[in-house]
Amino acid sequence: VSNWALRRAVIETARRTLEVGLTHGTSGNVSARAPEGFLITPTGVPYADLQPSDIVLLDAGGSAGRRQRRPSSEWRIHRDVYAARPEVGAVVHVHAPFTTTLACLRRDLPAVHYLVGVAGGSSVRCATYATFGTEELSRNTLAALEGRTACLLANHGLVALGRNLAAAFRVALEVERAAELYWRTLAVGEPVVLDHAEMERVIERLRDYGRSAQE
Numbered sequence: 001v002s003n004w005a006l007r008r009a010v011i012e013t014a015r016r017t018l019e020v021g022l023t024h025g026t027s028g029n030v031s032a033r034a035p036e037g038f039l040i041t042p043t044g045v046p047y048a049d050l051q052p053s054d055i056v057l058l059d060a061g062g063s064a065g066r067r068q069r070r071p072s073s074e075w076r077i078h079r080d081v082y083a084a085r086p087e088v089g090a091v092v093h094v095h096a097p098f099t100t101t102l103a104c105l106r107r108d109l110p111a112v113h114y115l116v117g118v119a120g121g122s123s124v125r126c127a128t129y130a131t132f133g134t135e136e137l138s139r140n141t142l143a144a145l146e147g148r149t150a151c152l153l154a155n156h157g158l159v160a161l162g163r164n165l166a167a168a169f170r171v172a173l174e175v176e177r178a179a180e181l182y183w184r185t186l187a188v189g190e191p192v193v194l195d196h197a198e199m200e201r202v203i204e205r206l207r208d209y210g211r212s213a214q215e
């Protein structure tokens with residue numbers, strides 16, 4: 001089995017989404033870009049049971065070699081993100097409770113907290129609804145991700161991108177936390193949303209911190 005370390009990292013990230021409550025059961029999926037295409041979690045296998053050989057290697061067009069498990073039903077989103085966004089090295093998809101609540105309201109997540117900026121803009125958009133696993137859902141997801149590293153999927157969940165697995169996981173977690181804060185503020189009153197100019201400053205600073213963290 002090639003890409004052993006990356007397969008292990010995909011499994012570790014998938015398990016962390018369960019540990020921190022970003023997903024439950026066998027919902028959601030995780031992938032990482034690989035030299036031959038990308039590695040993605042299979043459909044229907046609990047994350048606890050995953051072995052490196054269960055992770056599915058798809059080429060850039062989304063075709064699998066022989067004798068592999070079936071890839072997650074949302075493999076088209078992962079394939080299309082890697083094709084359209086060369087800077088992205090990993091994709092995390094979850095059905096996290098608070099982002100999914102917003103997604104069921106078909107609402108964007110506004111900049112109710114400055115860390116909404118980790119997704120690259122002053123809001124996290126909710127993609128137009130389409131049936132799970134379809135080309136149409138992938139198209140709608142790519143459109144909602146324009147200039148961003150996260151979007152909500154209407155009546156479905158959350159997609160987060162990053163240059164690597166740790167970065168994509170962090171975006172998913174921060175966006176879910178911000179969605180929880182938004183939900184809490186709406187329960188008490190009317191949240192104060194940071195304006196576009198302030199969010200541009202925030203995003204610039206987050207970029208600087210990201211750079212120094214890499215050094």
Ligand SMILES: [Zn+2]
Binds near residue numbers: 074094157
């Ligand atoms: Zn899903």
